[in-house]
Amino acid sequence: MSLILLAQSLLNGLAAGWIYILVALGLTLVFGIMNIVQFAHGEIYMLGAYCSYFLIKLYGFSFWEALPLSALLVGLLGIVLERFFFRPFRGRFEPSIIVAVGLMLLLQTIAVVGFGTDTKSMGGIIPGVLKVSGVTLSWDRLLAILIGIILVAGLLFLIKKTKTGQAMVAISQDPYAASLQGIDVNRISAFAMVIGCALAAIAGSLMGSIFSTSPFMGTSAITKGIAVIILGGLGSVPGAVVGGFILGLVDGLVPPLLSSTMAGIVGFGVIILVLLLRPRGLFGHE
């Protein structure tokens, strides 16, 4: 493999990695606060992509207007989901899985019935590619990386420096003790859900503009998202970032060397090994 191809695959992997990270952040927040593996998160991501698509194609918004609007709309959906679907099952693994899977099928069916099964393209954001000594990267992907970095930095700031963020940390450590300190667990859960859904909507919109939208695009996103947060440690934001990087690199480097199926085997194999050595993921703790 030539050096240029190597650099190219690395960059492609990084771009994919940032999309995984955006999906995974929402999953890890929801898990940290509510102790729920949100299997329907991939469908939220899909809805975000469709939301942007319709805002651009039907209502004539530009991509830059559609992106925050879609994040806002899907974020509001998060309030509904938290209140009516997940609040009763906070911290209970089995029923929350059933509800999440039900929600996943529900949203997917709505998308199939409402939007059709054909893939839709909303067009790229910025046309053209950046060429540096033989390595090409489309501006769209560079933009995805940039937006990813900004959002992760913003989220870290929110968690470390604001009262709400500290309340989230407190709940993820011990919901009962946090509620004794006067933290409204329900309100913070809803907040985490909104942030998670908004991040997924942004990730979906970016993916939808780089590739295309389809009602089934959530399935691969949720698998990657879960892989990332398990690798990094459930509930850990830095873990999600590192996990996303590792999986992005595997997905960038393995396909040109072997095959895309092998990328899956290597990626999941790495996670299984990490879990066997560190049963709570890279950044998770007892």
Place this chain on the structure above:
Amino acid sequence: MNKTARFIKPISGTILVLFLFSIPLFNKEAYLLHILIMSGMNIILAISLRTIATTGQMSLAHAGFMAIGAYTSALLVMKLDFSFWVALPLGGIASAFIALVVGYPFVRVKRVYFAMLTLFLGAVIRLIIMEWRNLTHGTSGLLNIPPPNSLSFFGLFHIVFDSKAPYYYLILILVLISFFFLYRIDSSRVGRTLLAIQQDDSVAESVGIHVNNFKVFAWCVGCFFAGIAGAFYAHFIKTLTPDSFGVLQAIYVVVYMVVGGRRRLYGAILGAFILTLLPEFFRILKEYQPFVFVGTLLIITFFLPGGLVDLPKMGISLVRRHRAARVSHA
């Protein structure tokens, strides 16, 4: 327990089994038998998953182990000319063997992490099947898998697998065998040990139970029956592609078990049976049909936290509350 109550279970059980055996006699409709066969397979998957779940571990690799059984049996028959009747149990044994190999490291991982670990294991199994092209033909799959070899008993009567009815009897017998076996485990000392581990594995360990041995035992038994169900599937559907064993299929098995209620063995049976038949009844709704399935799931999860097995208990408590309300009014 009084004398009559003691006989209710075996008698009603016998009547049910006789009824199930007589279905193909008065209804030869292939479609009905087909969905009954499919629900039989899902029943085996759900009750075997329940055995794993009794140790407090949720496996999302059940579709993967079904695939191992299916491919093992199909390949043994197609490439090595094994008889189906040998290949079927070997399919189960192959699944149990893989389960045993990964078992001890796996059971060290707890709760949600275990579920996710098995989710990835299932995904890896499926991807390996896709990648191992010269054996499994990758995504194009195995086609024209032969039906089970015909049986003849003392030259008196022959059973040829050329219609749905013999398959129906075969899966019915497989369901009964696995039910009987898992029921025996459940009501034995081992079953009570598994329950103790589910409640608190460190306490169980402290009273001298080898927790890991029992967890691996339950895991291997569960995977064995998943392999058997898979082997049956291979020779019934006659086509195998890796896509039939995705993550969603594994999640469906969990859904069957939890919706039915995993407190009791018959809960998993009920869940698998009803949720396999339900979508068929609403075929006319076409693409809107998943709404019925999802609606059922959500209603049961919200109103019957223990699953369908809690339905009678819930009914009784509703009647009691109603009576109590009437008394207090009077």
